[in-house]
Amino acid sequence: MPLSLSFPPHNLSCFSSSLVFGARKTKSLKILMTLSPPPKPREVKNDMRKQRSPLEIEIKEVMTHSMHPEKLEIFKSLEKWAEDNILTLLKPVESSWQPQDFLPDPSAEGFFDSVKEIRDQTAGIPDDYYVCLVGNMITEEALPTYQSVFNTFDGVRDQTGASRSSWARWTRMWSAEENRHGDILNKYLYLSGRLDMRQIEKTIQYLIGSGMIIGAENNPYRGFIYTSFQERATFISHGNTARHAKDHGDPLLAKICGLIAADEKRHEAAYSKVVEKLFEIDPDTTMMALADMMKKRITMPALLMFDGRDDNLFNHYSSVAQRIGVYTAKDYGDIVEFFVKRWNVEEITGFSGEGRRAQDYVCGLPQKIRRMDERAQERRVKQSQMVPFSWIFNRSVLV
Numbered sequence: 001m002p003l004s005l006s007f008p009p010h011n012l013s014c015f016s017s018s019l020v021f022g023a024r025k026t027k028s029l030k031i032l033m034t035l036s037p038p039p040k041p042r043e044v045k046n047d048m049r050k051q052r053s054p055l056e057i058e059i060k061e062v063m064t065h066s067m068h069p070e071k072l073e074i075f076k077s078l079e080k081w082a083e084d085n086i087l088t089l090l091k092p093v094e095s096s097w098q099p100q101d102f103l104p105d106p107s108a109e110g111f112f113d114s115v116k117e118i119r120d121q122t123a124g125i126p127d128d129y130y131v132c133l134v135g136n137m138i139t140e141e142a143l144p145t146y147q148s149v150f151n152t153f154d155g156v157r158d159q160t161g162a163s164r165s166s167w168a169r170w171t172r173m174w175s176a177e178e179n180r181h182g183d184i185l186n187k188y189l190y191l192s193g194r195l196d197m198r199q200i201e202k203t204i205q206y207l208i209g210s211g212m213i214i215g216a217e218n219n220p221y222r223g224f225i226y227t228s229f230q231e232r233a234t235f236i237s238h239g240n241t242a243r244h245a246k247d248h249g250d251p252l253l254a255k256i257c258g259l260i261a262a263d264e265k266r267h268e269a270a271y272s273k274v275v276e277k278l279f280e281i282d283p284d285t286t287m288m289a290l291a292d293m294m295k296k297r298i299t300m301p302a303l304l305m306f307d308g309r310d311d312n313l314f315n316h317y318s319s320v321a322q323r324i325g326v327y328t329a330k331d332y333g334d335i336v337e338f339f340v341k342r343w344n345v346e347e348i349t350g351f352s353g354e355g356r357r358a359q360d361y362v363c364g365l366p367q368k369i370r371r372m373d374e375r376a377q378e379r380r381v382k383q384s385q386m387v388p389f390s391w392i393f394n395r396s397v398l399v
């Protein structure tokens, strides 16, 4: 999955959401974020009690288990369907690529020559591209969080850690495929010799320790909508880093990013197929779940990223991604538009009054997002500044 970038990155300055779902009482999740000037590099003492994130988060009460218990049957009845339609989208291990297929063999005699070749190839890569690549890699490396979150979804969680249910097998095997993404990027970037690996490793540790904010309420309707968006976002982002790598004269890195993008595309196909099925058998609930997730905005999994220095690291990283076109606010609008078409949202009939209102809201969303994007673009140009990134030894990059 993963890839960060809240959607759209520049609208992160402050948002809050409250929601009502079913007959439950209104609860709220309030997140406060500040856009402050870049802080001077400083170290934070390694004290778990004082571990901080770039965000000040005030979680008053988060809605949980918002799916009505009777809907559990739906996911049970879809076990066989998932086996035939979703598990088939995974690749068998024996025919899957592994990081070692694209990295120098440490047992080979020419290992050091191969490493030198990688260093020569990565020599022309600019700092802003490295920032995006590292941010993407860190997001992939926080995989334990994503598997944990998946197992918070009612009706599809892995009950034992080795459950034979289709949903549980999917989660484990999907995670196993994802695990290669962080692995290969981490090893390749390590070999490049251009990065402060300790700072990167610290960021990964902080991020896994902080978790993520998903807003799915243990509800698989919402969970599958979120993962559909996420996989498409990562497909776009890794696809763009692949193109950039080629332009910067590193065909191997382009190949690596392209392989990851292809995996994300397969994952997107699986998750969006589940949502398509849910629209078919339970359109009202699915429609309202989609509208609500859109109202809250899909936040990216690495939102809580921190390196021990920059309180605003995620915003800075996503600003660079926006500026160099690795992942942009326009991409978010395109993703919303893509899924409105993919799930045929405009054509579905038979909704309740609430379902129709949710449908109208979602169908009008792509245009709204584009208008907001234009305004954000203007603000962005005015607010450009140089910001140091610890991942690249505190060299500054325009954000």
Ligand SMILES: [Fe+2]
Pocket: 001, 002, 178, 231, 234, 263, 264, 267
């Ligand atoms: Fe993925």
Ligand SMILES: [Fe+2]
Pocket: 001, 002, 140, 178, 181, 234, 260, 264
């Ligand atoms: Fe991934």
